[in-house]
Amino acid sequence: MSNTVKILFIGATGYIGGPIVDRLLSHPQGSRFEITAFARSDEKAKKIEAAGVGLKATSGDLSALTEAVAKSDVVINTATSGNAIFTQAVLDGAKKHFADVKVPLVFIHTSGSGLVGDMAMGEYASDKVYDDSDSTWLDSIPLQHFHRNADVPIAAAHNEGYLKAYVVAPPLIWGMATGKLADAGLQNPVQSGLLVLGRLSIQRGQVGCVGPMKNVWSTIEVHDLADLYITLFNQVVLEGKNVAGGSAYYFTANGDVVTGDWMPIVAQALHKFGALKTAEITPLSMDELQKWPVLGAFSMNSRVSDSRSRSLGWKPRSNKTDKEFLQGIDESVKLMVTQSDDFGASWGSFKLPE
Numbered sequence: 001m002s003n004t005v006k007i008l009f010i011g012a013t014g015y016i017g018g019p020i021v022d023r024l025l026s027h028p029q030g031s032r033f034e035i036t037a038f039a040r041s042d043e044k045a046k047k048i049e050a051a052g053v054g055l056k057a058t059s060g061d062l063s064a065l066t067e068a069v070a071k072s073d074v075v076i077n078t079a080t081s082g083n084a085i086f087t088q089a090v091l092d093g094a095k096k097h098f099a100d101v102k103v104p105l106v107f108i109h110t111s112g113s114g115l116v117g118d119m120a121m122g123e124y125a126s127d128k129v130y131d132d133s134d135s136t137w138l139d140s141i142p143l144q145h146f147h148r149n150a151d152v153p154i155a156a157a158h159n160e161g162y163l164k165a166y167v168v169a170p171p172l173i174w175g176m177a178t179g180k181l182a183d184a185g186l187q188n189p190v191q192s193g194l195l196v197l198g199r200l201s202i203q204r205g206q207v208g209c210v211g212p213m214k215n216v217w218s219t220i221e222v223h224d225l226a227d228l229y230i231t232l233f234n235q236v237v238l239e240g241k242n243v244a245g246g247s248a249y250y251f252t253a254n255g256d257v258v259t260g261d262w263m264p265i266v267a268q269a270l271h272k273f274g275a276l277k278t279a280e281i282t283p284l285s286m287d288e289l290q291k292w293p294v295l296g297a298f299s300m301n302s303r304v305s306d307s308r309s310r311s312l313g314w315k316p317r318s319n320k321t322d323k324e325f326l327q328g329i330d331e332s333v334k335l336m337v338t339q340s341d342d343f344g345a346s347w348g349s350f351k352l353p354e
Contacts, residue, residue: 005033005237008072010065010090011079012037012055013048015177015195015344016110016170018187019226020078022179025054027230029238038068038079051184062089069093074106074237076229081111087150091157098162105162106237108229109154111169113218113251114146117300122211122259126301129218132169132251132308139247146297151247158246166232169249170225171218171304172257174325176332178223188344190336191222193298194329195344197266198336200292202275207267208284210299213260218253218304219325224316225252231314244308251304255321259298262326269333 007024011017012035024033036056039045045057058068062085069075070093080086094105116130116138130137143149151167158165174191181187188195201207228250235241264281271279289296 003032006071006073007033007035008038008068008075009035009055010038010075010077011110013039013044013181013186014078015188015190015192016173016222016225017076017078018177018179018181018189019223020076020229021055021181023226023230024233025180036068036072038065048186051181051186053180053184062086065089066093066096069105070096070100072097072105073103074108074233076108076233078110078229081109082147082150084149084153087153091153091163094157094163104164107154107163107165108232108236109150109165109167111147111151111167111249113169113171113302113304114297114300115141115148115151115169115249116304117146117297117302120211120215120299120301122209122213122215122299124301125214125216125258126303128301129303129305130251131305132249133311135248138249155247164236164245166236166243166245167249168225168228168232168252169304170220170252171302173220173222173225175221175223175320175328176335188339190332190339190344192344194266194332195336196294197263197298198270198275198333199341200295201267201270202337204288206276206278207263207270207281208288208295209259209263209281210284210289210296213258213263213281213299215259215299215301216256217259217300217302218251218256219322220252220254221316221318221320221324224254224318224320227317228252228309228312228314231309231312235312243312248308250309251306252309252316253304253306254316255323255325256303257322257325262329263298265326265329266333269330270337272330273334273337275333275337 048057
């Protein structure tokens with residue numbers, strides 16, 4: 001790779017992307033990086049460049065994404081997971097890149113620990129914890145599970161040799177994101193899971209749940225998560241190390257949280273700050289789950305451990321776990337209810353992708 005590293009960042013102004021971009025901009029070798037953000041619209045691209053934080057920006061349809069990927073050395077995606085059409089556009093660009101330069105493009109992709117989620121429907125807490133080193137089991141997860149329709153083609157492309165893929169699969173992410181993009185007003189600092197639950201609850205008029213909310217999710221603070229992306233980037237791109245890729249997952253975990261412990265706090269905060277008339281939580285109907293299927297994810301157990309990630313030398317630095325997550329909900333909801341409905345809505349209509 002030449003001295004200049006051309007990085008295409010998809011989701012740079014998103015909740016996860018912002019802190020990663022911030023670390024790249026302040027990286028000790030940052031003068032080597034040419035970072036281009038792929039934006040949802042020309043207007044957003046212009047705002048990113050005008051902010052003066054050190055990013056270039058481009059935008060367009062899927063064919064434009066393919067061309068942007070083909071011109072890059074590294075692609076980091078934190079914008080979408082489980083979207084096969086989007087994934088194919090990236091893979092098409094990686095093929096063009098390899099045909100041009102005969103060097104595999106590095107692709108750091110974001111999946112999610114929902115891929116190991118069960119069908120608890122809020123009825124129980126599982127004691128099953130999935131470790132990211134358990135390759136045999138993880139390779140066997142059906143395509144019907146969350147994220148797999150994108151992860152499997154990415155792993156196949158890695159095996160074909162025209163790109164090197166590294167898939168990060170975070171659990172429930174929390175914490176107010178900080179950095180240059182948040183300071184510039186380009187990034188919503190409110191965690192995506194809370195954004196989804198909060199905005200759909202406002203549409204519904206009440207927070208809704210599935211079952212008695214006994215299920216458990218592992219958690220990670222957003223800045224600790226950003227550190228893992230940089231660890232992978234450093235070792236794979238800058239140091240040229242041969243670390244596990246393709247079908248290998250990189251989990252992160254720093255404490256677990258029971259849905260019945262955090263969802264009522266969200267409901268109370270939405271009520272306290274005037275977004276809902278009541279803090280009561282009521283069961284979601286089947287019609288509502290069909291309308292907003294993403295809400296069903298909050299009824300699963302998704303517990304993970306991160307041996308593979310820690311083997312790289314990464315570990316959470318903040319020592320912030322589920323306790324701080326619960327304590328920070330009020331602050332996040334207070335900010336969220338003042339925002340426009342489309343700010344930071346990287347999950348679009350919050351419906352599952354086709």
